[in-house]
Amino acid sequence: MLSVQEDGLLAPAAAQADTTLTVRVKPEIPAALMRGEEHVLRAVEVSGDPRFADAIHHLVRHLRWDFEADLARVFGDIAGYRMAEGLRAFAAWQRDAARRLADSAAAYATDEKGLLVRRQEHEGFAAGVAGLRDAVDRLEQRVRRLGPTT
Numbered sequence: 478m479l480s481v482q483e484d485g486l487l488a489p490a491a492a493q494a495d496t497t498l499t500v501r502v503k504p505e506i507p508a509a510l511m512r513g514e515e516h517v518l519r520a521v522e523v524s525g526d527p528r529f530a531d532a533i534h535h536l537v538r539h540l541r542w543d544f545e546a547d548l549a550r551v552f553g554d555i556a557g558y559r560m561a562e563g564l565r566a567f568a569a570w571q572r573d574a575a576r577r578l579a580d581s582a583a584a585y586a587t588d589e590k591g592l593l594v595r596r597q598e599h600e601g602f603a604a605g606v607a608g609l610r611d612a613v614d615r616l617e618q619r620v621r622r623l624g625p626t627t
Contacts, residue, residue: 498525498533514538 478490501522509520523530544564549557586592594602 498523498529500533 479487480490482488501524503520503522506517506520509516545557545561547557548560551557552560583593587595
């Protein structure tokens, strides 16, 4: 448990402290982190003071950690800058690798195995089905106009 101090920093909470906000993270949070903010919000349960929860949510969305400054403080300006650049390059490489892997998996599933259909093919098929449905409706109306057959 953590408590927010007067200066805004976090500190361990006392065991008997009154809780004004409880945040529970569901087990699916790692997958939600990969899918985006909307999924992360569904993977977190918040109960307690709604104004405090809104303030924490605002901070989480808009506050960015300047890790380069912290690295520079510990290792020096040049080393901190180079470490930060290396971390940024590594993160960009990871994003690029994940995007390429997803593209390759999608191409394999559509082109090689035929498990998925491209959007244009699906839209063409849906338009064909709609046209066929309209043609059947017109045919039914013509048959009704002809009258009952005995």
